[in-house]
Amino acid sequence: MTSTVVVGGFFGDEGKGKIISYLALHDKPSIVVRGGAGPNAGHTIKDGDKVYKVRMLPSGFLNKNTRVMVGPGVVVNPDVLLKEIDDFNVNGRAYVDNNCGIIEQSHRDADSKGQLKEKIGSTGSGTGPANAERAMRTLKLAKEIDVLEKLLIDVPLEVNSALDRNENVLIEGTQGTHLSLWHGTYPFVTTKDVTASGICADIGIGPKRVDEVIVVFKSYLTRVGTGPMPGELDADEASKKGWEEFGTVTGRLRRAAEFNFDLAKRAVMLSSATQISITKLDVRFPNCAGVTSYNDLDDDAKSFIKNIEDKLGVTVTLIGTGPRVNDVIDLRT
Ligand code: IMP
Ligand code: MG
Secondary structure (H helix, E strand, C coil): CCEEEEEECCCCCCCHHHHHHHHHHHCCCCEEEECCCCCCCCEEEEECCEEEEECCCCHHHHCCCCEEEECCCCEECHHHHHHHHHHCCCCCCEEEECCCEECCHHHHHHHCCHHHHHCCCCCCCCHHHHHHHHHCCCCCEHHHCHHHHHHEECHHHHHHHHHHCCCCEEEECCCCHHHCCCCCCCCCCCCCCCCHHHHHHHHCCCHHHCCEEEEEEECEEEECCCCCCCCCCCHHHHHHHCCCEECCCCCCEEEEEECCHHHHHHHHHHHCCCEEEEECHHHHCHHHCCCCCHHHCCHHHHHHHHHHHHHHCCCEEEEECCCECCCEEECCC
């Protein structure tokens, strides 16, 4: 049995979706289960020439033999979820926990104005106001929603039973460590804890059942929305380096900066990382695009990776070298 938790180490958009898709295809988990805040998080996955942008479904759905689930700690937008299940052909193997909270129009409205929009730069998805109502004990739950009836399941029971049967389970985090409500750059944060412990609580797995924690860092830093960002580049510099990106959910230009070791160290500590994944290495080192073997990296790329391992004291096991699911150097033994 292996339970693997994958979380972001910076401000989200580290490329977790792609790493999770790779793991879902290669490690053949029987379940991929998503924790985190809600549909504020967007993952982009590229399979051949198909591009998927998911906000509610776990990114592991590309493996057709995997059941995908959303844990009870996540607030769900039923329209977004049902559309993704349909669009991506995941009918019959996608589930939500009975106790997932439900985002309604009123939450989206509250999230699209005032301080949440102007000061925090929220995604406008309704996630924060729904989580606030959950804390007030007034939020509707999935089990009260007719259109979700055939998707309902007891996620903690399913996940723990799969581990009892010695199956692999992949636990998918969203956002990134420094957007955590507890550990991030408050108030410029999301509305949940998104470190490994928070993600595990969201899906109902205890700390002693976690085998591997992979913290994912992009080769450079990006941040969408407001809040402090050490070493922020101006838009021209970012674009010259090729670090210009646009948000999956909001389409907003992401702010960019150099890889930050202080933030990375803190993320490794907060989630007790057992492995590190570095994504978008090809953006920094274009001649390693699509490389799948460590030996084929040039010396600059190798020393970039080596320096991260030395400074963080954790092994880099998965390196992203391009947008496609299999553009990965897999160093796990
Ligand atoms: P909210 O989570 O929509 O309330 O937004 C709060 C802050 O977190 C804003 O700065 C958002 O841009 C940021 N944020 C929320 N989810 C994500 C994500 O998945 N990736 C990157 N930033 C996010
Ligand atoms: Mg994203």
